Each structure stands twice: as C-alpha cells, then as structure tokens.
Amino acid sequence: MSGGAAYAARIEPSGEEAEAGEPRIEALIFDVDGTLADTEEVHRQAFNDAFTAHGLEFHWSRELYGGLLQVTGGKERLAAFLQHISLGDRERSRLSALIPRLHATKTAFYRERLERGGVPLRPGVRRLMSEGRAAGVRLAIASTTSPDNVSALLEGALGQDGPDGFSVIATGDVVPRKKPAPDVYLLALRQLGVTPRRAVAFEDSAMGVAAAKGAGLLTVATPSEWTRDQDFAAADLVLPSLGDPDSPLGAADAWRIGAPYLGFEQLTILHAAIRPRLAHSD
Numbered sequence: 084m085s086g087g088a089a090y091a092a093r094i095e096p097s098g099e100e101a102e103a104g105e106p107r108i109e110a111l112i113f114d115v116d117g118t119l120a121d122t123e124e125v126h127r128q129a130f131n132d133a134f135t136a137h138g139l140e141f142h143w144s145r146e147l148y149g150g151l152l153q154v155t156g157g158k159e160r161l162a163a164f165l166q167h168i169s170l171g172d173r174e175r176s177r178l179s180a181l182i183p184r185l186h187a188t189k190t191a192f193y194r195e196r197l198e199r200g201g202v203p204l205r206p207g208v209r210r211l212m213s214e215g216r217a218a219g220v221r222l223a224i225a226s227t228t229s230p231d232n233v234s235a236l237l238e239g240a241l242g243q244d245g246p247d248g249f250s251v252i253a254t255g256d257v258v259p260r261k262k263p264a265p266d267v268y269l270l271a272l273r274q275l276g277v278t279p280r281r282a283v284a285f286e287d288s289a290m291g292v293a294a295a296k297g298a299g300l301l302t303v304a305t306p307s308e309w310t311r312d313q314d315f316a317a318a319d320l321v322l323p324s325l326g327d328p329d330s331p332l333g334a335a336d337a338w339r340i341g342a343p344y345l346g347f348e349q350l351t352i353l354h355a356a357i358r359p360r361l362a363h364s365d
Contacts, residue, residue, distance in 0.1 A: 107354050108347075110250075110275050110282040111215045112268065112300070113208075115226040115233055117287035117307040120202045120240060123152065125193060130157075133189035137181065152309055155227040155261040155290060158186045190231050197239040204240050205305065207325025207344055212248070214347035222248060225271040225284070225295075227255035227262050251275050263290040265297030272298065280361045283350060289313040301357050303345070319357050320345075 116122045127148045134141040141164075143151070154163045161182045165175060212222055226233055233252055237245035246252060251274040258266035272279060279299030286292045286302055288310045295302040296317050304318035305325060315321045326332040326344025337343045341352070 107351050107358070108215075108218075108220055108281060108283055110221045110223055110272075110277045111212070111285065112223045112225050112271050112275075112282055112295075113285045114287060114291050115224060115228055115236060117310060118205070118285050118291070118305065119208055120204050120236060121307050122202050122236060123148070123307065123309045125196050125202055126157070126189075129189045129193035129196060130161075132192040133185050136188050136192075137185055139178075149309055152288070153290075155263075156255055157189065157229065157232075158182055159261070161185060186229075190229060193232060194235040197235045202236065202239060205307075205324055206327045206330040209241075210327055211325055211345065211347065211350070216248070218347055220347075221250040221275060221277075223251040223253065223271045223275055223282075224249055225253050225267045227267065229256060230254050262288075263293035263297070265294050268295055268298035268300060280358055283354060286318070289315060289317075292318045299361055301354055301361060303350075303353075320353060 113119055116126065124145075127143055127145065130143055130148075131141075134143075143164075151160045151164060154160045162179065165178050165182075170178070215222060224233055230252065233254060234246055237249075239245075241248065251271050253267050253271040253274060255261040255267055258264075258270055260266045268284060272282060275282070282300055284295035284298075284300040284302045286295055286304050287307045292302050292304050292315060301319050302317070303325075304315045304321045305323065306313065306315065306321070320340075322332060322336055322340070322345060324330070324332070326336075328344065331337065331343035332340070332345075340349045342349050
C-alpha cells in the first residue's frame with residue numbers, strides 16, 4: 084500500500100491558503116462499502132445466499148470475491164463472473180438474463196443481514212460526520228452500490244433517519260460510467276452545488292480514489308482489509324482508519340496529521356495545504 088505526497092510527510096498548512104478566510108470545506112463526500120463500514124463480507128455472504136435461493140451451485144470464496152472486487156457494481160460483478168467460468172452458450176445466456184433477479188435477491192439477503200445484526204461504522208466515521216455538521220458542512224454519498232444497499236446500511240448503522248443526514252446520495256445506477264470513472268462524484272458535486280476544491284472525498288479502494296481524483300477532489304483513503312494491498316499513490320492522505328478517542332491511530336500516523344485521530348480541524352489543515360494543487364474551479 085502506498086500513499087500520495089501527504090502520506091509520508093507531516094501535514095503543514097501553506098500560510099497564504101490557511102489565512103485566506105474563504106470557506107475551505109463545504110462538503111464531505113463518502114463512498115459506502117468499505118469506507119463507511121466493512122460491508123464486503125456481508126455482501127459476499129448475501130451473494131452466496133442468492134445463489135442457493137436460485138438453485139445455483141456457485142460459491143464465492145473470500146479469495147474469489149476479493150478478485151471480483153476489481154469490478155465495480157454488483158450486477159457487473161455477476162456478469163464478470165459468468166464470463167470467466169466454463170458454461171455453454173445457452174446456459175450463459177440464461178444466467179445472464181437472470182442477473183437482475185439474482186441481484187435483487189442478493190440485495191434482500193443483504194438488507195436482512197444488516198437488519199439482524201447491523202454492521203458498525205468504521206472508527207471515526209460517525210465522529211467526523213458530527214464534526215462536519217457542527218461546522219456547517221454538508222454530507223454526501225457517492226457510491227457504485229445500489230440505493231437500496233445504501234439505505235440499508237445508513238438505517239442499520241445510524242437509525243431509521245440515517246439517510247436524512249445526507250444532502251445528496253448519488254449512486255452508480257444513475258450515471259453512465261461507474262468508478263474508476265469520476266461520474267458519480269461529478270453528479271454529487273452538481274447536486275450539492277459545490278466546486279471540487281471545496282469538497283473532500285473519502286474512499287477505501289484504488290478505483291474509488293481514481294474516481295474522486297478524476298473529479299478534482301482532495302481524497303482521503305482508509306483502505307479496508309479487502310483493499311489494503313492496492314496502490315493508493317494517487318490519494319492525498321492514506322490512513323488505516325479515521326481513528327477515534329477509543330481507537331486512536333498509531334504513533335506515525337498521529338504524528339503526520341498532528342492528532343491521534345483525523346478530526347475536522349486536521350482535515351481543514353490538510354485541505355489548506357493541498358488546495359492550491361487542486362484544479363482551479365472556484
């Protein structure tokens with residue numbers, strides 16, 4: 084795993100930008116799976132439950148699923164899987180036509196699993212969201228997962244009104260291209276009415292980082308166990324998590340950001356230091 088310029092050195096504000104007096108950050112835009120919560124294992128189990136429910140003998144192991152995560156989107160993941168296994172033309176055609184139903188079944192199982200036990204948010208996510216709201220910053224989602232999956236996670240982790248805390252929820256089903264294309268981030272920015280230089284993206288995968296950077300956003304990467312071996316050189320900051328008072332960052336990461344966890348204050352300093360290098364779009 085590697086990070087961008089801010090990964091190896093202590094974050095310091097660039098005096099002129101730090102004193103500009105202009106709004107520094109107006110929106111925090113979060114990916115969902117792996118970024119807000121470690122959901123991929125729940126997704127994997129739900130896919131396997133759907134295979135069984137439809138009388139299919141497929142089983143996605145952790146190793147296989149890890150490879151399939153290189154494809155964004157559940158339906159696209161199913162299609163990629165079918166293209167790489169030995170099937171007759173008629174059976175491949177039948178299963179390809181089944182993908183929408185198969186994915187709908189998988190989504191139902193996924194929601195059931197979230198509702199039964201929930202999936203906790205990763206360290207620091209809830210805290211940073213609260214700090215952002217307190218500072219008058221709007222929150223948004225930019226995800227390639229389906230709207231139903233986003234709602235299920237937000238409701239399970241934040242309560243029934245969880246989705247209401249986000250000004251914009253942009254998902255991959257309404258854009259022409261999914262990550263690593265920047266489309267879903269560009270959509271979120273348009274709906275927010277915010278320029279790229281006034282927003283920060285949070286991602287857990289190299290493809291997600293590519294999408295956010297393609298949209299001109301300062302990007303913080305917090306790799307999950309499924310993505311930690313990917314190349315995060317394009318990210319502006321790479322941390323194992325956002326950290327919390329009861330789950331602080333390690334000494335080296337804490338030194339780099341000047342605190343035991345990434346708070347809105349540290350994020351503002353990072354933004355002030357890096358903003359001059361972002362696309363001029365104010």
